[in-house]
Amino acid sequence: MQLIKTLTASTALLVVAAGAAYADDHMASDMTLVSWGGAYQNSQIKAYAEPYMEMNPGVSITWDESSNEAVAKLRAMNEANNVTWDLVDVVAADAMRLCDEGLAMEIDPNEVLAEAPDGTSAEDDFGDLLVSDCFIPQIVYSTTFGYREDMVPAGTPAPTDICALFDTETYPGMRSLEKRPINNMEWALLCDGVAKDEVYSVLETPEGQQRALDKLATIKDSVIWWSAGADTPQLLADGEVFMGSTYNGRLFSAIVEQDQPIAMLWDAQVFDLDGWIIPSGLPEERLNRVLDFVKFATDTQRLADQAAYISYGPARFSSAPLVGKHAELGIDMAPHMPTDPANAKNTFLYNYEFWADYRDDIDAKFQAWLAQ
Amino acid sequence: MRQKMRALMLVAPLLIFVVVTFIVPILSMLFRSVENDIVPNTIPGTVIALSQWDGSSGEPPHENVYRNLYIDLFKAEEAKQHTRLGSRLNYEQSGLSSLFRTTGRSLDDIGELWQDPLEDIDPNFEEGSFWFEMMSGTGGEDFLETRRELMALMSDEDMSGDVGFVPSEEIIQLLPWTARAYTDFALWAAIRDGDTVAEEDPWESVYGALGMDLTNPDTVSAINSYNGAGASALQAAAANIDQLPQFGFREAFTEEDKDWGSADIWATIKLYSPSMTPGYFLNSVDMTLTPDGIVMKPENQQIYTTLFTRTLIMALIITASCIVLGYPVAWLLANLPMRTASILMILVLLPFWTSLLVRTSAWKVLLQQQGVINEILVWLGFVNDADRLVLMNNATGTVIAMTHILLPFMILPLYSVMKTIPPSYQRAAKSLGATNWTAFWRVYFPQSVPGIGAGSILVFILAIGYYITPEIVGGTDGVFISNRIAYHISSSLNWGLAAALGSILLVVVLGLYWCYDKIVGIDNVKLGG
Numbered sequence: 001m002q003l004i005k006t007l008t009a010s011t012a013l014l015v016v017a018a019g020a021a022y023a024d025d026h027m028a029s030d031m032t033l034v035s036w037g038g039a040y041q042n043s044q045i046k047a048y049a050e051p052y053m054e055m056n057p058g059v060s061i062t063w064d065e066s067s068n069e070a071v072a073k074l075r076a077m078n079e080a081n082n083v084t085w086d087l088v089d090v091v092a093a094d095a096m097r098l099c100d101e102g103l104a105m106e107i108d109p110n111e112v113l114a115e116a117p118d119g120t121s122a123e124d125d126f127g128d129l130l131v132s133d134c135f136i137p138q139i140v141y142s143t144t145f146g147y148r149e150d151m152v153p154a155g156t157p158a159p160t161d162i163c164a165l166f167d168t169e170t171y172p173g174m175r176s177l178e179k180r181p182i183n184n185m186e187w188a189l190l191c192d193g194v195a196k197d198e199v200y201s202v203l204e205t206p207e208g209q210q211r212a213l214d215k216l217a218t219i220k221d222s223v224i225w226w227s228a229g230a231d232t233p234q235l236l237a238d239g240e241v242f243m244g245s246t247y248n249g250r251l252f253s254a255i256v257e258q259d260q261p262i263a264m265l266w267d268a269q270v271f272d273l274d275g276w277i278i279p280s281g282l283p284e285e286r287l288n289r290v291l292d293f294v295k296f297a298t299d300t301q302r303l304a305d306q307a308a309y310i311s312y313g314p315a316r317f318s319s320a321p322l323v324g325k326h327a328e329l330g331i332d333m334a335p336h337m338p339t340d341p342a343n344a345k346n347t348f349l350y351n352y353e354f355w356a357d358y359r360d361d362i363d364a365k366f367q368a369w370l371a372q
Numbered sequence: 373m374r375q376k377m378r379a380l381m382l383v384a385p386l387l388i389f390v391v392v393t394f395i396v397p398i399l400s401m402l403f404r405s406v407e408n409d410i411v412p413n414t415i416p417g418t419v420i421a422l423s424q425w426d427g428s429s430g431e432p433p434h435e436n437v438y439r440n441l442y443i444d445l446f447k448a449e450e451a452k453q454h455t456r457l458g459s460r461l462n463y464e465q466s467g468l469s470s471l472f473r474t475t476g477r478s479l480d481d482i483g484e485l486w487q488d489p490l491e492d493i494d495p496n497f498e499e500g501s502f503w504f505e506m507m508s509g510t511g512g513e514d515f516l517e518t519r520r521e522l523m524a525l526m527s528d529e530d531m532s533g534d535v536g537f538v539p540s541e542e543i544i545q546l547l548p549w550t551a552r553a554y555t556d557f558a559l560w561a562a563i564r565d566g567d568t569v570a571e572e573d574p575w576e577s578v579y580g581a582l583g584m585d586l587t588n589p590d591t592v593s594a595i596n597s598y599n600g601a602g603a604s605a606l607q608a609a610a611a612n613i614d615q616l617p618q619f620g621f622r623e624a625f626t627e628e629d630k631d632w633g634s635a636d637i638w639a640t641i642k643l644y645s646p647s648m649t650p651g652y653f654l655n656s657v658d659m660t661l662t663p664d665g666i667v668m669k670p671e672n673q674q675i676y677t678t679l680f681t682r683t684l685i686m687a688l689i690i691t692a693s694c695i696v697l698g699y700p701v702a703w704l705l706a707n708l709p710m711r712t713a714s715i716l717m718i719l720v721l722l723p724f725w726t727s728l729l730v731r732t733s734a735w736k737v738l739l740q741q742q743g744v745i746n747e748i749l750v751w752l753g754f755v756n757d758a759d760r761l762v763l764m765n766n767a768t769g770t771v772i773a774m775t776h777i778l779l780p781f782m783i784l785p786l787y788s789v790m791k792t793i794p795p796s797y798q799r800a801a802k803s804l805g806a807t808n809w810t811a812f813w814r815v816y817f818p819q820s821v822p823g824i825g826a827g828s829i830l831v832f833i834l835a836i837g838y839y840i841t842p843e844i845v846g847g848t849d850g851v852f853i854s855n856r857i858a859y860h861i862s863s864s865l866n867w868g869l870a871a872a873l874g875s876i877l878l879v880v881v882l883g884l885y886w887c888y889d890k891i892v893g894i895d896n897v898k899l900g901g
Contacts, residue, residue: 069862069863071865072861072862072863072865073862075865079528100452100455100473101452101455101456102451102452102453174741224765224847225847225848227843238740238742238743239742240740240741240742356473357469357470357473357474358470360459360462360463360466360469360864361462361466361467361469363864364466364673365672365673367675367859368672368673368674368675369672370848371675371678371679371848371849371851372672372675372678
């Protein structure tokens with residue numbers, strides 16, 4: 001039995017090796033990549049799309065900025081039996097959803113991804129961040145808060161904890177929050193006195209969900225709800241809101257690159273992941289090209305390069321020591337990463353499984369609450 | 373007759389174009405609002421077995437239903453369809469999405485409860501080749517085709533092709549459950565995964581299915597007189613039944629999640645078993661179908677009636693403000709000397725040609741609290757610096773921005789109608805002694821009504837389906853029903869509900885159009901001439 005297994009395994013290896021040699025001549029010459037646009041997509045273009053095209057002069061890459069609606073669009077493409085995307089950048093929760101529905105291809109990380117320079121296997125190098133069988137993580141980002149320094153009332157200390165969000169007496173002014181329950185419900189419970197590790201068990205019950213909504217209701221009149229990542233930095237820059245939630249990279253570019261009077265609040269920041277998925281059922285030629293690109297784009301050096309353009313932490317352990325300076329401003333990037341120890345003192349862990357299971361229920365309640 | 377044919381031939385290209393690119397897609401989208409294929413397609417055996425169950429007893433269904441569920445769900449989990457089914461049922465009863473997800477993860481474990489002891493009884497059960505030999509034969513071609521069709525319906529994939537396996541007639545008679553589970557496995561392995569069936573180890577569900585067969589005393593006695601392939605292993609299993617789990621699949625399922633023992637869950641599944649459902653339409657009017665009949669949703673989940681009324685009222689307000697603002701402009705355009713009028717006309721058309729997104733974003737800059745309008749008001753002293761007007765992210769913002777954006781649709785029809793009213797009529801009225809007001813109100817205005825009608829219909833129908841502007845400046849209380857439709861299409865992926873909301877919107881528009889025809893008369897609508 002063991003012999004048979006070994007034999008089968010080595011035949012499989014042979015097939016893979018032969019496939020690799022064969023693949024060189026059988027790769028599509030164009031690719032459609034889907035991402036988020038803006039500074040993030042720019043960092044991807046600079047860090048790996050351009051170097052890849054230099055290495056492979058015949059290849060052309062088309063970018064589509066539909067990551068926001070990737071799940072819906074992929075499902076529609078799948079129903080129409082015409083998937084035109086080759087590689088899609090999504091957040092981890094969407095990757096899990098796509099994987100569950102069979103819309104994303106399952107991958108073997110050790111086979112598809114490059115190993116670390118010191119020989120550590122890809123699986124160990126990405127570690128816990130491989131949250132789904134279909135997901136190829138690129139970066140760790142966080143959803144956190146920015147506030148206007150000049151709008152803190154005179155004589156009052158600047159806010160240091162998340163609950164300043166709900167304290168409209170000490171810190172008057174509007175707030176901006178994302179138009180969805182995820183993260184908002186957790187922050188509301190934390191500030192309503194729920195211990196950090198009990199947040200999800202409270203949120204599981206209808207009473208807990210109501211409690212979170214009631215807490216949010218205390219500031220409902222002073223909230224502007226956003227749905228695009230660029231909204232909060234804009235609202236802060238305009239002085240429309242006193243504080244608002246958004247992705248840390250967006251705040252970084254508002255503060256450091258555009259020099260706005262905004263400060264970051266790292267308290268209770270919520271870590272999340274962003275990465276690639278490969279749509280399932282790609283024709284062989286396109287699949288070969290995508291696999292070749294993904295292996296290159298997620299290796300240790302490339303992920304570290306990306307951090308020179310945007311303040312998101314690379315998803316590989318081996319990339320972290322290579323993170324250097326901002327490509328244009330020349331400042332050290334490490335202190336601006338959400339994973340930097342000084343910033344990560346009080347982080348909140350996002351529970352993927354909880355949201356996969358309860359998203360349908362809580363979304364419905366939240367949206368009705370918003371509309372009322 | 374021949375002439376008619378000729379006329380038809382002339383319009384045929386356009387007709388075909390409209391039908392293919394417009395009517396068919398719209399109808400197929402609208403069809404989704406009642407379609408419910410996913411339940412009967414994904415768990416067909418369960419649906420049939422469940423039809424025997426009387427939900428009013430409050431008892432969970434018979435073991436047979438759970439067995440079918442296991443076979444169906446295992447297959448669906450392989451095809452990754454079970455989470456879609458869970459999401460579908462979750463629209464009707466919350467909690468079902470998580471139930472299907474978690475159960476999907478534990479189906480292998482349930483199968484292993486039977487697999488491990490079976491393999492202990494006879495190691496032959498570990499071998500894929502042994503199973504293949506035992507199950508294959510001749511005479512099961514029809515059976516194979518039936519399973520193939522079910523598989524194709526469930527997975528939405530083309531399952532045609534050579535399987536390299538035909539179940540034997542004898543084994544189908546002897547082990548009905550096992551034959552189903554193994555045939556499903558063989559189809560999936562051969563066609564979907566492109567493997568050779570004989571070399572693959574069967575799914576865990578095949579072992580579970582053999583366990584189901586072995587609980588039937590008739591099967592056990594038949595096995596003892598069976599002498600086909602695999603007879604000795606089967607007889608060993610039949611002789612050692614006491615080593616197999618002594619509980620059924622109902623217990624196995626309720627062990628994984630106690631909700632499977634609840635009659636409510638099953639009542640919902642049974643209620644949504646037919647391939648057509650009124651569920652989405654009921655949802656769109658804040659109602660839901662339960663085993664006790666149609667009931668209103670809980671207060672904190674009612675949203676759509678509010679949104680429909682809000683959409684209608686705000687569209688009316690926008691139409692009215694367009695009339696008030698547009699009428700004088702159109703009058704000026706029609707009555708000023710040509711040179712001045714064309715400059716004015718450009719002022720009307722320029723914004724009309726500018727991108728919708730640009731104009732809406734411009735309103736964002738103007739309307740916000742630190743924006744141009746508030747700054748001017750504060751500077752003029754009309755508004756206190758501390759209480760700046762909230763003009764955006766609410767209904768006010770939507771009305772202001774949409775009035776501006778839709779204004780040209782009011783002005784242009786008005787202008788083209790007014791242009792045809794001879795100025796001599798008004799002069800004649802005045803020479804007969806009418807005041808300016810009477811001459812306008814009794815002579816000019818009635819002639820301009822068709823323009824108002826055309827403009828109002830255009831503006832109102834455009835407004836009712838508007839999406840981008842309310843999304844950007846509407847906040848939470850200035851959004852329309854179309855924003856919910858967009859949300860369900862692209863975020864929540866509840867396409868059935870989106871289609872139902874869209875159908876209702878369509879019917880409302882057609883209804884209003886009909887009313888308008890009755891009251892004003894559609895013949896009175898003129899776009900000029």
